[in-house]
Amino acid sequence: MVKNMKDKMTPCKKEQSIYEAILTSSQKYPNSNALRYFGKTFKYKKVIKRINQFAYSLNKIGVKKDDVVTICLPNIPDAVYLLYAINQIGAIANIVHPLFTYEQMEENLMMIQCKLLFCLDTDYQKFLPLKDKGVTIYTCSPASELSFIKRFFYNKKNKDKLEIKSEHKAQDFYKSDVLTDFDKRYKNDAFYLHSGGTSGKAKTIALSSFALNAVATNSLWITGLDSFKKKGILAVLPMFHGFGLCMGIHAFLAHGGTDVLMPKFSRYQAVNYIKKNQLHILLGVPVLYEALLSKNNFRGRKLRHLVVAFVGGDYVSPALCERFNIRMEKAKSECRLREGYGLTEVVNVCAVNTYKYHKAGTVGVLLPNVKGLIINPETKEILKPHEEGEICIGGETIMNGYRFNDDKDINDKTFFIDKNGDKYVRTGDFGTIDEERFIVFKTRLKRIVKVNGIPVFPSMIEDAATSFNFVYEVCAVGEEDEKHGHIIRLYVMLSKTYKGTKEEAKEKIVDRIVSRLGIYSKPKEVIFLDKMPHTVVGKIDYKQLQ
Template sequence: MSTSISGFVNEFEIPPLTMNESLAAMVQERPDEKSLSYYGKDFSYTELQSKIDICTRALLACGVREGDVLALCLPNLPAAVIAFYAANRLGCICNMIHPLSPPRLVGKHLEETNSSFLFIADIAVNKLRPLLEELKETRKMKDIIVCGMADDAPGWKRPFFKIQLRKSKPEKDLLTGLTPWNRFLKKAESVSKIPARSKDHRSVCAYLHSGGTTSEPKTIMLSDYNFNAIAYQGNQLLGYPLSEPAPYGKSMITVLPLFHGFGLCIGMHTCLINDIKVYLLPRFSAKAVADLFKKNKANYICGVPTLYEALSKADEMQEADLSCLEAAFCGGDSLTPELKDRFDKFLAGHGSKSKLREGYGLTETVTVCSVMPGEFAERNGIGLPLANIKMKIIDSESRETLPANEIGEICVSGPTTMLGYLNDEEATSHAIVSHEDGLDWVETGDIGYKDEEGFFHFKGRLKRTLKVSGIPVFPKEIEELISSLEQVRYVAAIGIPHPYKMTVVKAFVVAHEGTDLKELEKDILRLCETSLIAHAVPQEIEFRDSLPQTLVGKIDVKVLEAEEAEALSGK
């Protein structure tokens, strides 16, 4: 194996296994180790495998067959993990849907994927009423399984979930025709044999939903091979050589949602096949995270920038001993140098020797493509490509590879490349393009550069590049600069119409409590005027108490753009 400057291997052989087979191999290797924990209730690998076996037989009893599409519209519950691997064992496709999606969007995802089974959480039943009534009336679903938040929780936690459910307890008429999770599992008693799947590890195993490389909603088809290309090098990212056995006793806080590639691949699958205990959290809570550090000495955490911002400010984290934390990874959105510096100091002040390490990825490649290696963790940037993955920067018009430090479009090639967009060959052909080197490259729609040492840096979305009087302006550059002011908590920059410049920059800013906003506005303008080209200096600054976020915690600039457009049309 050749190695990169980080000491990582550049390539390795990816085992020809399905995701369930990969998990089963770890069950055989370490049957008594703890695989999963849900609010303190632990599951050994043997216990998890037993539940997967039961779920698999229950699916067969319900008429599920290889190739069927099962929609998992669930938060981070043990049932979501169990159902995913059971479906994978049968050669089914898991359609991963955000559990907080509105009924119309869930219905759209079901229709487009031809899903025949739906798994939902009990707390979502009332919210999905219009859809559930339609599905029951039209019989579009063979079965709808309701998973309780308390189903696999320890006894002490169940009353809390019951109180929570009482606030939105579904009417009996709505529950009629739906199958509770535990009743569903009992159907397994009628099935004794589980047939082997005929589909290989390179066939579709999951549908994930994303904005695509052009910011248009897409359903992305991924295979077991795609997921395993990342999962089998998980320990290398944590500082352990691939040639050595997985260490014992490590654990990950999995608060990133499993419907997202980051949570599904890194937070669940990578951990489980590398004997890293998964602490499942169905929703972010600073107290719950703090407790996992204080009581359980969790070793790893992955999150988006807003999660780390919230943790650093949370009262519950101020007395936390983080000496157990060995690695913290950030992805899903751009990490500003200011936030990284501030969180690194927070970690050091709480006893951790680790630093926040940024990665880069997109759903078209499952999740992470590159990450900053541990020995370079003090650096800013998205690091180096993972093993078996190639990255380059091109001119988006000529497709020529650009030299070091020149900004262009980020391209990725490797075994994590999606199988394509569902029912959209044209969009697939625009996203995955064969270049002169003979390789198929994902043209990501993201812009960045590669420095002279080989490290990659993310600058923003190609679609977010603004043209001010014909001059390219990068919102991320503006956001990073304004974020460097200690009074600033969050910032988003967008383009707004201008009578002769066509577009100018407007900045939305959330300041820390107690900040003098008039003085801060002066500081922002002074900093921008001395650090940016004139075209990039915000012409408007709006202070807000909060900024809209997407379902995965990113600042939602589309909402801000829509609000501006609506305000303009009303004038």
């Protein structure tokens, strides 16, 4: 950790666009590394020039304030340039999953009435029919900023997919003039992200620059660092994921740090960056950490370069945190795996266990500029500390609202207004908040099932099962049953190192569940899987198992 107080940074301003935030960084740290990508570094002065060139080119092709531009890209330099260039001219960045199918893309663009798409050059042929729908397509290459040799082999490998007219290549933007004017608004809709929403149905979430900056201002507090200078953060979570967008991309760029970009996670590359003292903060979902821990070279003195690691986005087993932290302790590294909590509607991080403020059994303490309360989901009565109910989150990181939804009352249903007129998002999560503002997450409200009239929490069953090191992943689902109301079915993926029989594993798991949680939580059936289904963001897809 940084101890020298003269290097202590002032958090970025909230009352500015995200473009203005990176512009300030480029003026303060022009010769510092802003991006690291496949071993190549990009200084702030180059990154801001590229952003200004992209903004000029967007302006030239007719993009205006409040127009919508869709980004369908993994974490490559062009994706970063585009994000900030769109924001610079006051347009709205509609950020979607880089693995979208044609059908998904068509539905999304028609819904939000977007006529401009930026995608990978290898996806051009897939999306080409959208031209008949009035959509203009520009392509970006993940190799455009790399060496001639790397570009040559990339083009050779993908030559059958790269039949693209030159006027459709964003690479030509590199040759343009620069735009230095910028839109100074910061509370308007600036980003459209897409999620299942707090009710499970797909929703378009409108976020502002203010909301992203409100999280970014906490990034020094979250990491326990005084400065991000010469520090690198793993930027592998795609930008369509709010955690990846704000913490993985924007927070470090707003404070002079380095984003270590990865279009796709590579264990070898991550370990190599750590070894070279170029990667210090890890962000990821549980499967990323499982992948790292499975590598024998993820150990030893090099791990002392790591400062902290954060995990979220899915159920986090205590066993995963324990195994990661033991690995760090053996390497004499101060790094620990910290769990956080959030949802896209509040920019995906509203509570986190930090180096200084952490409490076992919780998903973290609320950020300083975030508010939380618990309500009775039926009566909407505000409950006292430690009383269980629906978690509601308010404060500066809150979304502007849902957009393009057939339910015109959707925002009224999602927001809870307290007696002071303060607005909170109803998360759809069940848990508690204590006097010190730590959150205990129990489960999604929609996942609570009743067995013989008794509430049963699948996440607590999963906790009990994963207390065994031989359990790699697990998912408990409720199934309607005529006699009992519901029964529990437990899906288990065993660790590759497990030497016992499945019957032995089943007996141990069931016994522990019953001893910890009682007979009503006993699974009716235990099913062993070779592979657990996951959603596009790496979460266990429990809906597919229901």
